[in-house]
Amino acid sequence: LTLLPMCFNDPHRVDRLRRVALSICLKGCARAGNTNLAVQIFDRIVKMGIKPIPKTYTRIMETYFRSGDIEGGIKWERKMKKAGFASDQPTSNIVIRAYAKLGNITRAEERMKEMTARGHQADSRTVGSMINAYASNRNLSRAEYWMQKVFRDHDPLPAHFSAVVRACGSENDAKAQFWLDKMSETIRVDSLEKI
Secondary structure: OOOHHHHHHOHHHHHHHHHHHHHHHHHHHHHHOOHHHHHHHHHHHHHOOOOOOHHHHHHHHHHHHHHOOHHHHHHHHHHHHHOOOOOOHHHHHHHHHHHHHOOOHHHHHHHHHHHHHOOOOOOHHHHHHHHHHHHHOOOHHHHHHHHHHHHHHOOOOHHHHHHHHHHHOOOOHHHHHHHHHHHHHHOOHHHHOOO
């Protein structure tokens, strides 16, 4: 508490505190999928003279994606680019996850290719979203393709294995058993206890 007055006497710290507080509000909007409030907060940020950063735009994109409005999120990605910020790796991962979760696998794959062409790598959650998207469509070969990427680029998680097993469906018990065995060989017991 003794440092609080010093924070408010320093304009840089005040700006940082405002930015952090508004970022927390935007994160809450993203979790709730409240696009109207997210846009109001963005407008307030600009009105206060705080220059939005890429994370600001990304939070608003997440809000639209969470609400199921993928085109609204893409619109904010375009605004971010117009403001001079490139679509970086975290932004690309968020967009790909949104497309995959909403079932637009073709567009998710296209964005994945664009991202890797720029030299970026998909994070573990994004690859997991791709596995889940293919599992939902019972496309075992593509789910396994993405699972191989997990083995090459990331540490596999129980959720990755679960999605591949789900892609097997009831008609491919041998493949499901293969992936369950692979999981028991790969995943440490202590990480399974967290499930």
